[in-house]
Amino acid sequence: MRAxxxxxxxxxxxxxVAEEESAHRTCFQRDRDRIIHSSAFRRLKHKTQVFVEHEGDYFRTRLTHSIEVAQVARTMAGxxxxxxxxxxxxxxxxDLxxxxxxxxxxDALDALMQPYGGFDHNAQAVKIVTALERHYAEFDGLNLTWETLEGLAKHNGPVIGDLPHALSDYNARHDLELHTHASAEAQVAALSDDIAYNNHDLHDGLRAGLFTxxxxxxxxxxxxxxxxxxxxxxxxxPSRRMHEALRRVFGVMVSxxxxxSRENIAQSGVQTAQDIRDLGAPTVLFSKELWRDLKVIRTFLFTRMYRAPSVVEMRARVTSVVEELFxxxxxxxxxxxxxxxADVxxxxxxxxxxxxxxxxxSGMTDRFAQQEHDRLIG
Structure with missing residues (x-):
């Protein structure tokens, strides 16, 4: 039963753009389906998290990560x-x-774009689903509902100050109330992202031999x-031991x-979705104790994985690809x-x-960016 x-x-x-509603799917189901069928979603197959696309078939891509996030998110939402x-x-x-x-x-593209307003991947996701996907006869983008767009724009919290151009341009036409928190659904999606990447980065780091x-x-x-x-x-x-342990870590975080969040919601007294937005603070959270533990895990991953010599060497190599293509x-x-x-x-x-x-x-996959760099620059 929904709250x-x-x-x-x-x-x-x-x-x-107003549309006739479906007889078989809710508006949010249609949003989900349009996202799955989009070109940008398919490209996530060849965009990686930490490792470069060709380094191994077992490492996570943006696509597998997004599916894992969605699975965790549905569990917690239910x-x-x-x-x-x-x-x-x-x-x-x-992650579109x-x-x-x-x-x-x-980081490389944002540095190159600093004279032109910078680059932000959250704002770019909004631009993709509101303008850059061009498949429908009556509109650019996917024409998603306000609630889905709100969640994309501010699932990490209110967006205040100087807005990225990609976000301010759309918000001027369709006010997403960027100064408020997003729905509880969007907050769940944000924490599901944290849970998924902390777990799979431990898994991928072990597979890569960066730690034991x-x-x-x-x-x-x-x-x-x-x-x-x-x-x-x-x-x-060892392989089964790793899997059994990390799935328990997953379970601890989800629980x-x-x-x-149940306790936060009960104490806040919220009754409607708008109450959640207007509360002035997030309602979907880790406990203080678990958040403290997560910071220790993140520090470990930062040192042993994200700044590992082999990863740093890869970062320098692929940074030059972007810096030379732009x-x-x-x-x-x-x-x-x-x-x-025509846009040009x-x-x-x-x-x-x-x-x-x-x-x-930004729309390129790892593979295509490297191929274009090799073809055009060598």
Whole structure:
């Protein structure tokens, strides 16, 4: 049974372009389905989290990560009485705006775009689903509901101050109330992202040999999970031992969010979805104790994985790919694909051209960016 503070599809604030509703699917189900069928979602298959796309078949990609986030999000949304379809839609779309080469590519593109307003992957996700997907006859983008767009724009909290251009441009036409918190569904999607990447980065780091199972047994939550597995299955092989332990870590985090959020919601007295937005603070949270433990895990991953020598070497290599492609396309726009030429011709300033080039590069997969760099630059 859904709670009164969940987002009700019957009470949606609608779409920028009005459409006739489906007889078989709610508006949030249609949002989810449009995201899954989008070109940007398919490209996530060849965009990586930490490792470069070709380094191994077992490492997570943005696509597998998004599916894992959606699975966690649906579980927590159901336990909290929220709308699972809206939560899933936001979870599946939350990484659509990422560049090739993960945060390394984003850092490089943001630095290049500083004279033109910078680059932000959350804002880019909104731009993709509101403008850059061009498949429908009556509108650009996917024409998603207000609630899904709100969740994409501010699932990490209110967006205040100088807005990224990609977000301010759309918000001027369709006010997403960026100064408030997002729905509980969007907050669930945000914490599901944290849970998923903390777990799979431990898993991927072990597979890559950046640290050992003994190393992570020193970490809070993780050490207790391994101890329980060793007690129950003392002769388990290392691969199964790792899986059994890390799925218990997953469970601890999910249970903590559900219990903490139920208590927060009960104490807040919220009755409607708008009450959640107007509360002035998030309601879906980790407990203080678990958040403290998570910071220890993140510090470990930062040191042993994100700043590992092999990863740093890779970051330098792929940074140069982005840094060399961007000025090349700015100077030789005829190298852009035919379907991008009309946008280039309409550009009335260097800033507008830079944003078109950034849109093109950010949409590349790891593989395609490397291939284009090899083809055009060598």
């Amino acid at each position: 009164t503070y969940s987002c009700d599809p019957a009470l949606t604030r609608g779409r920028l 336990a909290l009485g929220l709308n699972e379809e809206l939560t899933e839609a936001i979870a599946l779309a939350h 705006g990422h560049t090739p080469f993960g945060h390394t590519g984003e 199972q003994d190393d992570i047994c020193e970490l809070p939550i993780v050490g207790a999970a391994f101890a329980e597995v060793d007690r129950l299955y003392p002769t388990l092989d 903590d969010v559900i219990a903490t 000025p090349l396309f700015m100077q030789q726009t005829d190298l852009l694909p035919t379907e991008w030429r 011709e309409r550009a009335q300033s260097e800033t507008e051209l830079a944003r078109i080039v950034a849109d093109y590069i």
